[in-house]
Amino acid sequence: MKYSMAGLFLALPLSALAAEPVAQAATAAAPVVSSGIGGQLTQLVLGLLLVVGLIFVLAWLMRRVQRIGPGNGQVIEMIGSRALGPRDRLVLVQVGDEQILLGITPGRITPLHVLKTPVEVAQTQAATPEFAQRLMELLGKDQKDKK
Numbered sequence: 001m002k003y004s005m006a007g008l009f010l011a012l013p014l015s016a017l018a019a020e021p022v023a024q025a026a027t028a029a030a031p032v033v034s035s036g037i038g039g040q041l042t043q044l045v046l047g048l049l050l051v052v053g054l055i056f057v058l059a060w061l062m063r064r065v066q067r068i069g070p071g072n073g074q075v076i077e078m079i080g081s082r083a084l085g086p087r088d089r090l091v092l093v094q095v096g097d098e099q100i101l102l103g104i105t106p107g108r109i110t111p112l113h114v115l116k117t118p119v120e121v122a123q124t125q126a127a128t129p130e131f132a133q134r135l136m137e138l139l140g141k142d143q144k145d146k147k
Contacts, residue, residue: 079121092119 079092079099089104090112099115 079119094118 075095077094079094082090084090087106091102091104093100093102099118100111101113103110103112
């Protein structure tokens with residue numbers, strides 16, 4: 001029975017089988033309306049603006065949430081830092097009332113010393129770097145204008 005169906009299929013003229021899909025394809029390929037392209041482009045641009053706007057809103061929201069969280073009361077503060085090499089540093093941190101000297105290498109942080117008496121660091125205004133100061137002089141602005 002299998003073979004008789006296959007023989008019947010092969011007996012049909014191939015042009016009759018091919019004519020039907022061609023007719024369907026011709027009716028399916030209706031002329032494209034040019035206003036549809038403009039509408040699609042407008043929809044694409046509005047969707048893109050919506051996604052970009054959503055990214056900016058979420059970034060702003062994340063910054064607000066991070067400020068509100070437990071990070072407000074900083075418990076650990078970096079007092080000073082000194083480079084010992086291209087990848088090695090000494091860092092003095094204050095944790096509560098204690099100051100700890102840390103050795104930092106690429107793969108490790110080692111506490112070197114806990115200071116018995118904290119180092120007092122004078123709170124001075126950050127000095128303007130020489131380049132920035134020279135640029136302000138050239139532009140005719142004085143240091144007092146910054147405030």
